[in-house]
Amino acid sequence: MSPPLPISSFVKSHLSRLNLVYPIIQAPMAGVSTPQLASTISNAGALGSIGLGASTLSQARQMISDTQKLLRKDKSLNVNLFVHQHPNSDSQINTRWIDTLKSHFEKYGGNPPDQLNVIYKSFMDNVEMVDILLELKPPIISFHFGLPSLEVLDKLKENGAILMTTATSLEEGRMIEKTGKVDYIIAQGWEAGGHRGIFNPLGEDQQLSTFVLTSLLLEQLNTPIIAAGGIMTGHHVQSYLDLGAVAVQLGTAFVGCDESSADQGYKDALFSSKSEKTKMTRVISGRPARSLVNKFTQLEDQIEQDGRVDIPDYPITYDAGKALHALAKSKGEYGYGAQWAGQGAPLARKMDAGELLDVLVKEWVGEGR
Ligand SMILES: Cc1cc2nc3c(=O)[nH]c(=O)nc-3n(C[C@H](O)[C@H](O)[C@H](O)COP(=O)(O)O)c2cc1C
Known part of the structure; x- marks a missing residue:
């Protein structure tokens, strides 16, 4: 019999809200995450994500429905959008x-x-993309680089979506919480791979580590926090749960998986x-x-x-x-x-996504120590 999961009743309540067994999120990675990657992770009880930041409307529709077709009944899915300011x-x-x-x-x-x-096109002014989300109803929607309008947040929430947004600073965390519409804040530390979710890319950047940012957001805000950046092992998972995060989001750990669409040169360099x-x-x-x-x-x-x-x-x-x-x-x-x-x-470990999730969970629950 597998050992019980080392989670508090607080984390357990969020897992049940998000419809997950494990507090582990495979990060949305535009150009790298695929329906195969996201569905493998979601079907195994963690949260799989697809990144639509670089997708046209038809690509977005296709990617969401391809993923939904691969998902077992009642499994969760996170769909991610880029909400950058007009260039x-x-x-x-x-x-x-x-x-x-x-x-x-x-x-x-x-x-x-x-x-x-x-x-x-930014999701900020993409009415057609909002309509696709309203129609295809992914259960979780996350935003990177900023926040859409309150009107859009309202529409998505009324349609049943759980909303998440990346913050890289306390100030951004406060802006997100002030909307009163976002259910989870993703604390993205300076060590994180991929695009920094900073709202103003030319503004001052305190470059807070995942550990410090997560601690500050937990101390100052009421919104539940998901930690992201530098999390690569099950031991790391446990340390952020100990700190008070409700879940962790891992990107780099999944780039080298067979199911990712990173090209061979990228994977070879990573390993x-x-x-x-x-x-x-x-x-x-x-x-x-x-x-x-x-x-x-x-x-x-x-x-x-x-x-x-x-x-x-x-x-x-x-x-x-x-x-x-x-x-x-x-x-x-x-x-x-x-x-x-x-x-x-x-x-990073060279494994397929199912194997990697299995290893992460075993390390986290103590079997891999
Ligand atoms: C290849 C790659 C692509 C990424 N693309 C996105 C994206 O499309 N949307 C997003 O919100 N975050 C994106 N991120 C950032 C992740 O959400 C997350 O913050 C980051 O991966 C955490 O740090 P880690 O890579 O050390 O695990 C990406 C990260 C990577 C590595």
Whole structure:
């Protein structure tokens, strides 16, 4: 018989509200999480997530319904949206950025794009995406980079959704709680992989660790907290539950799983000594995001040496970043990919998602100690 789960009645009540057995969330990862990954995790009793931040309406509809088809009856699912501010497209800044990248494109036998476009629409002003969510009713919806309007929050809640939003600071946590509509705050620490959920990417950033941020939000707010950033093992899970979090959210730990759509170059880098160096950078997408150190992140060091150039707003920069990655990859160079990873990357394990969840739970309950 398996040992009882080491959870308080407080955590137990949230697990029952979220319809979960385990307080473990596989992070939504736009471009990396898949219906197979999310459904494997949800079917096993934790929370699987899909990231729709980079999806068109038809891709979003397809991804939600593909995942729903793979889910067993009554299993939970988290669907995630990017709620960034409108980018300011400044043609001079865009042109200088294209010039900065020119030699890198030429190295791989290509040319940079003539102009850069806003490649993703923010959920902030995406009425059609709201309608898709209202129609397909994923039970949990989470937001990154900011909050939608109170009207949208109300509509989603009235439709039965449980809402979650990322905070990277106490100030953002207070803004989220003030809406009175968000059920859970995801405390994303500085060590986290992928895009930093910071509301204003050019504003001051206290760079709080997951531990400190989780502690501060728990102390100052009433909304239940989910900890995210650097959590890689079952022992880490236990330490955040001990601190008072109701659950933990892991991204990097799941990137290397068979069910993730990270490309082979990304997975190989994650399982090599390259995992020992990560960098928070804006050069890839225009927003701060933590990536494995690679050819792209090194570009930032070079730009600083050559004299600073303004980086276009998110997601305009990403238009150039994706084009450069596609060109370099076609020539066998994977080092311009958005190889998002957190500081805990060297602890990533090469397993399929079901096996990884099993190991995490065993470590957490004490069998793996
Ligand atoms: C590859 C990757 C993609 C990510 N994409 C998203 C996303 O689409 N939406 C989101 O809310 N968070 C995203 N994140 C951040 C995670 O939600 C989470 O904060 C982070 O993974 C926690 O840190 P860890 O990577 O150390 O576990 C991403 C993280 C990674 C590693």
